[in-house]
Amino acid sequence: MCMSIWKRMTMKEDPSTYEIKDAHLARTLRVRDFLGLGVGTIVSASIFTLPGEVAAQHAGPAVIISFILAAVVAGLVAFAYAEMSAAMPFAGSAYSWINVIFGEFFGWIAGWALLAEYFIALAFVGSGLSANFRALIAQFGVKLPNSLSNTFGNNGGIVDLVSVIVIIAVALLIAQGVSGAARVENLLVILKVFAILLFVVVGAFAVQKANFVPFVPKHRMTANGAFGGWQGIYAGVSMIFLSYIGFDSIAANSAEAVNPQKTMPRGILGSLLIAVVLFVAVSVVLIGVMPYAKYANSAEPVGMALRAINHPMVAVVVQTIAVVGMFTALIGMTLAGSRLIYSFGRDGMLPKWLGKLDAKNRPNHALLVLTCGAVLIGAFLPFAFLSQLISAGTLISFMFVCLGIYALRQREGKDIKDPDFKMPFYPVMPFLGFLAALMVFLGLSGDAKLYAGFWFLAGLVIYFVYGINHSTLSKQKQK
Template sequence: MSLRERVTRKEDLARYLDQDQKFDKTLGSSDLIAMGVGAVIGTGIFILPGTVAAVHSGPAIVLSFVIAALVCSTAAMCYAEFSSALPIAGSAYSFGNVIFGEGVGWFLGWSLILEYMLAVAAVSTGFASYFNSFIAGFGLQIPHFLNGPFDPSHGTYFNIVAFLIVWVIYLLLSRGVSTSMKINNLMVVIKIAIIILFLLVGIFYIKPTNWTPFAPFGTKGVFTGASLVFFAYLGFDSVSAAAAEVKQPEKNMPRGIIGTLVVCTLLYILVSVVLTGMVKYTKLNVGNPVAFALQLAHQNWFAGVISIGAMLGMFTMMVSMIYSSSRLIYSIGRDGLFPAFLGKINEKTHMPSHSMLGVTIIISLTGSMLSLDQLTNLVNIGTLMAFTFVSAGIIPLRRRKDIPNEGGFKVPFYPVLPIISVLLCIFMLTQLSGETWLMFLVWLAIGIVIYFSYGIKHSQLNHQK
C-alpha cells in the first residue's frame, strides 16, 4: 500500500458506532444547549459589546453580532447535519476520518487539540485573576509566588488557582455525565440569570440619545465589528463532541447546536442594546465596560455580582471544553493514533477516564506555569480549520449511500450553503495575523512528525481488511 493510500484510508462508521456503544446515552437537547451556552458565553459578554462598539461599530454593534451569528450559523448547520448522520465521539476529527480519510482526520484532530486545550488553559488564568479580585474584597490574597506563571524575575513560580480550578472540574466530570451536566446546567442558569439581572437593572438607565448616531463608523465599521465579535461565538462546535452520549442524536444534536447559537445571539444583542443605551459608545473603550456602566449609574453593588457571573462564565466554558477534549483524545486513542490506553472507556463509570486524566494534567500544568498571552489566537485558527473542512465535508457526506440520514437534520439550500460556509471560513482565516499562522504551522509540523512516526504505524486501519 502506497503512502498516499495509507493517508487517505477511510474509517468504517460501523466500527465507530460499535466502540462508542460503551458510553451512556443520557444527554438531551437542553443539556446540549446548556453545554454550548456554557462554552460560548464567558467573560466576553461583559467586555466585547462595549470595546468593539467604542472603537469600530458604535450602537450598531447589534448588527455586528447579527452578521457574525449568520456567518457562524452556516457552519453550525453543517455541524448539525454531521452530528445527526454520524452520532459518534470526536467531533470534526471523527467526521474527517469517515469522509476524507485518516490524514485529514488527524489534521483536524490535531487542530482541535489546539483549540480545546489552549482555550481552557488561557481561561483558567483569567479565572484566577477574577478569583483574586473577588477574594481581595474580603481582605484575602494568594501569596505572590503562587499567583502567576513561572517567571522568577517577577517572583512568580506557579498559578495555584489556575491549577486547582482545572482539577475541580476534573473531579466534577469524573462523577459521571449525568451528575456533572446537572451541576453545569445549574451554573449556566445562574450565569444567564446574572446577565438578565444586568438587563433588568440597566434598562432603567437607558437614554435613547446614546443610540444616536446609530452607525457612526458607517457600514465598514459594522462589518469590522462583525469580524471581531465572530470569535465570541466559537465554542458551539464542542457540542458535537457529545454525539455518542446523546439520546436520539438525529433530533437532539441539531437542536443543541442551533439552539446554542440562537440563545447566545439573543444574549449578546440584548446586552449590546442596554449597554450602549446606558453609556455613550465613545466612553466604553475600557477593560470592564459593563461594570463601568453600572458605576456611572451608581450601582456599585452590582460589580461583585458581575464578577461572580464572569467566574461562572469561565467555569462552565472550562467544563464544556475539558469534556470535549477528553472525548477527542479518547477518539484518537480509539483509532490507535495515540497510545491505546487513551481510547479505553471505564466499564464502571462509562467514562474515558484515562483520556480525561491526561487532558487535565496537561491543561492544569500549561495554565499554571506558562504565559499564554501570545498563544490564544491559535484557538481561533484551530477552530476555523475545523469549520472549513466540516462545511466542505457536507458534499461528500450526501454522496455516501452507506450513511443514511433519514429523519435527521440536513443543511438547507444544498450545496450552496455549505460552499458559502467554506468561503466565509476561508475569509476569516485570512483576517488572522502572520504571527498566528507561523505558530500554527509550527504546531502542524509537530503533528505531522507524531502522525508519521507513531500514528500511521499503530492505526487501527492497519488491522482492517
C-alpha cells in the same frame, strides 16, 4: 511509493466501526443537557468583556452588527454540524466525521486543529476565572501573593493557584460521570443567564440614544488595527467569532446523546440562537449606558457600567455570578476535549491507552491528559501569544465540515444513516458556510495564521512519525 502513501492517507474509516467502538459510552444526555453545555460554553466570560472591548477597539456602536455577522457565520457552520452529528453521532466530532468522509489524514488535521482550541481555551478560561475571582475578593481586602497569582516568571509568579484548582475541580467532577456534570452545568447556566438578564434589565433604564451616534464611526487606523467603517466591523467579526465556537463542544459529546437524530440539531442550533440573543442584548445595553470609548482597556466593562449608573451592589452580584458561571465553559470544554483525545486513542493516532475506558465506561485516561496539559499551559507557562490559535484552528475544522456535507450526502442512506435533520438550501448553504469561515480566517492577524502554521506542522510530524504506523486503519491494511 508516493501513490501508496497517498492511498494510505486517504483510507476512510468504516462508520460502523465507530458505532461499535463508541457503543460502550452511556447515552444519557438530552436536549436540555446539550442546551446547557452549548450556552454554558458559548456564553462564557467573554459576554461580560468582549462587547465593550470590541466597541472601543474596532467597531464603536456598530459592535452590534459585528456580533450579528459573526452569528450568521457561526449559524451557517452550525447547520453543517447539526447534520453531521445527526448522521454520525460519534465521539470526536469533526475528527471522526472527516475520517469517515475524506480519510484518516484529513480527519487527523481537523481533529488536531480542534485540539489547540480545547487545550488553550481551557487554560484561558481557567486563568480568566482566576483573575476575576482575585478581583472580586480584592474588594473585600483579600489578596493572594504574586507568587500564587501569576504564571511562572511573570511578575514574580510561580503558579496561578486558582487556575490550577478550578481546572482540577472540573476534571474531578467530570470523572464521576457525564450525567452528574450535566446537572451541575444546567444549574450554573441558569444562574449565569439570570445575571445577564439582571444586567440587561437594570441597564436598559439608563440607555441614552446619544451613545449610539454615530452608529458606524468614520474609519481610521489605530494601534489596534482598523477602527470604524466596514473595516472596523469586519475586524470586530474576526475578534468576536471566538465567542460562538462553543457549539463544537456539543458535537464532541454526540456519542453520549439520547436519540441523537433529534437531540443534536436541537442542542446545537438552539444553544447558538440563545447565545446570539444574549450577546446582542448585552452589547446594546453596554453601548447605551456609557460612551464606548470608556471601555478601552477595561477588564470588567459590565461592572464599570453598573457602577456608572449607581448600581454598585448589582455590579457585585453580577460579577460574583459571572465568576461562578465561568465553570460552565470549563465543564463544556473539558468534556469535549477529553472526548476528542479519547477518539485519537481509540483509533491509534495517539497511544491506545488514551482510548481506554474505565470500569464504568468513562474516558478518564483522556481526561487526565487534557487536565494536565491545561494546567501546565494555564498555570505555569506564558501563553498570551497563543490565544488566537483557538479561532484559527477551529475555523480550519469548520471549513472541513462544511465541505464534508457534499461527500456526506452521497453516502446518506447507504453506509451512513439518513438523518432526520439536513442542512437546508443544499448545495448553496454548505459553500456559503465554507466561504464565511474562510473570510473570518483571513481576517485573523498574521500572528494567528503563523502560530496555526506551526501547530499544523507539529501535527504533520506526529502523524507521519506515529499515527500513520499505529492507527487501526494501518493495522487493517497489514492484515
